[in-house]
Amino acid sequence: MKIRAIAFNTFKEAIRDRILYLILFFAVVCIGFSRLLAILTVGDRVKIIKDVGLASLSLFGALMAIMIGTGLVYKEIEKKTIYTLLSKPIHRFQFLLGKFFGLVLTLFIMLLLMSIIFLGLVFFHTFKVEWHLLIAIFFIFLELCLITSVALLFSCFSTPILSSLFTLAFYLIGHTAWGLEILIKKIKSGFGKALAQILYHFLPDLENFNFKTEIVHNLPIPPKIFLYSILYGVFYTLFVLTLAVLIFRKRDFI
Amino acid sequence: METAVHIENLHKSFKLGFIPKTKKILKGISLTVNQGEIFGYLGPNGAGKTTTIKCILGLIYPDQGKIELFGHHHLSLKAKAQIGFLPENPYFYDHLTASEFLYFYSQLFLIKKNEREKKIKNLIQVVGLEKWADLQLRKFSRGMLQRIGLAQALLNEPSLVLLDEPLGGLDPIGRKEIRDIIVRLKEEGKTVFLSSHILQDIEMICDRVAIIVNGEIINQGTLQDLISEKILFTEIVISGVDIKELENMGEPFSERGGRTLLRVRKEGDVERVLELLRSKKGKIHSLIPRTETLEDLFVEIVKQR
Structure with missing residues (x-):
């Protein structure tokens, strides 16, 4: 109940933030731009629309998660609204979880809006609703939940600009860490290989949530991989949230 | 009398600066606030209030020390459920209207849905914001924010109300209204812990006070205990007499x-002044004996430190 109240307040606060609509506007422009690209392309035009559309959903969704995720907790501390909130009979973890679910709800609504526009555009070309695209969108949503938890973690102890940079770094590293796997195979054993192996195990691999290519090209995906990705997302998010709660619990609000 | 707040040997220090330097803010605070009283917590800026x-x-x-509220550990939800708090310079969610804001906080106290509306309406009336109940808080003036702050502090009908500089920045009418509400809270049997440096208000409404300077409590007790009732000096406004004759x-x-x-300063001298006035046919416009005020005591203590 208390978490729900904080989550709905966070949702209200986030959807009244103009920056969100600016990002949404650019996302819609980008999805629309895929139509232009498709016209200029030789080959399967619908695939281009799907490719660019899903990539836009993923990128702008991540931008939203970073912008609102890093700002909202900091704003509570900076503007001291947290003073009266935490003086009420709530635990600090309830506050943080409320914030998290509020942000996740906001992202869900935004992703839903973008998805409707995207699916509409695809429908305009194929004259059928391609429900299987929702699988790729579901995994984008899982990724956004993880990014939100990371943004919350950083905003527990850092300013919005630094938190945004850290979270953006997490996002970029997460999408390029798979390169380490190739690196490990190529370098000979020694310190370099050991370091690459350690990094490979500890750095996030956000490519686990990337099913865009498989979905767009109708490639088969074993259910085991789906399950792995879901569990990876859930446990990683839980791990980061636990870390955030541990830091937040010890914090003094000077 | 039962205890509302019990603080024992409270220490707190902060690490400040780029190369962290420890600064002691509280140096062993101990105090007790009894149930049903208005307790004034008095100190200059930066004292640790x-x-x-x-x-x-x-x-x-x-860092060290014990805090109990109504016999419970101060961090327990049981203790927190009995507290209302109004911070200094209150700032709330400015995207919400006054009613939405109180509704949000009422959910945190798990107040039943059918009671919420009635309670919120009543509180908005108590703090005199009926006309602005549906206005976003971003459009509120400082005085109005102070009032809505007080309303949120009273949502749960707390047994203990903590007010941090509640009268700062208010105009005289606003100050009187808030003062009246505080006195009403006491009449309803609530305990009020009031931090302020506006001595006049503390003197007017507090039953007991504690004076904190540099993180230490220098003096605490009832106002009668702290302030002597002996006459410090007498102020006499006169006319029709040459001042030189009054010099000694x-x-x-x-x-x-x-x-x-x-x-x-001397009582005998008051008589001499009056006699002189009578003989010289001078006029006496007023004669006011001044006893010690909280301000005198406060200034003296702060100077000593």
Whole structure:
């Protein structure tokens, strides 16, 4: 109940933030731009629309998660609204979880809006609703939940600009860490290989949530991989949230 | 009398600066607030008043010491459910209207849905914001924010109300209204912990006070205990007498419009001044004996430190 109240307040606060609509506007422009690209392309035009559309959903969704995720907790501390909130009979973890679910709800609504526009555009070309695209969108949503938890973690102890940079770094590293796997195979054993192996195990691999290519090209995906990705997302998010709660619990609000 | 707040040997220090330097803010605070009283927590800026309140509320963790509220550990939800808090310079969610804001906080107290509306309406009336109930808080003036702040502090009908500088920045009418509400809270049997440096207000409404300077409590007790009732000096406003004749009886303090304000320290000298006035056919406009005020005591203590 208390978490729900904080989550709905966070949702209200986030959807009244103009920056969100600016990002949404650019996302819609980008999805629309895929139509232009498709016209200029030789080959399967619908695939281009799907490719660019899903990539836009993923990128702008991540931008939203970073912008609102890093700002909202900091704003509570900076503007001291947290003073009266935490003086009420709530635990600090309830506050943080409320914030998290509020942000996740906001992202869900935004992703839903973008998805409707995207699916509409695809429908305009194929004259059928391609429900299987929702699988790729579901995994984008899982990724956004993880990014939100990371943004919350950083905003527990850092300013919005630094938190945004850290979270953006997490996002970029997460999408390029798979390169380490190739690196490990190529370098000979020694310190370099050991370091690459350690990094490979500890750095996030956000490519686990990337099913865009498989979905767009109708490639088969074993259910085991789906399950792995879901569990990876859930446990990683839980791990980061636990870390955030541990830091937040010890914090003094000077 | 039962205890509402019990603080024992409270210490708190902060590490400040790029190369962290420890600064001791609270140096062994101990105090007791009885149930049903208005307790004034008095101190100059930076003395540690807000830090003490933040420790009570669990916004910061003390390095050492014990805090109990109504016999419960101060961080327990049982203790927190009995508290109402109004911070200094209150700032709330400015995207919400006054009613939405109180509705949000009422959910945190798990107030039943059918009671919420009634309670919120009543509180908005108590703090005099009926006309602005549906206005977003971003459009509120400072005085209005203070009022809505007080309303949120009273949502749960708390047994203990902690007010951090509640009268700062308010106009005289606003101050009187808030003062009246505080006195009403006491009449309803609530305990009020009031931090302020506006001595006049503390003196007017508090039953007991504690004076904190540099993180230490220098003095605490009832106002009668702290302030002596003996007459410090008598202020006499006179006219029609040459000031030079009064020089060895008192200090002429100011002169305006042919009237002289004389400050007389000895009781015998007051009689001599009156006799002189009678013989010289001078006039006496006022005669006010001044006892010690909280301000005198406060200034003296702060100077000593």
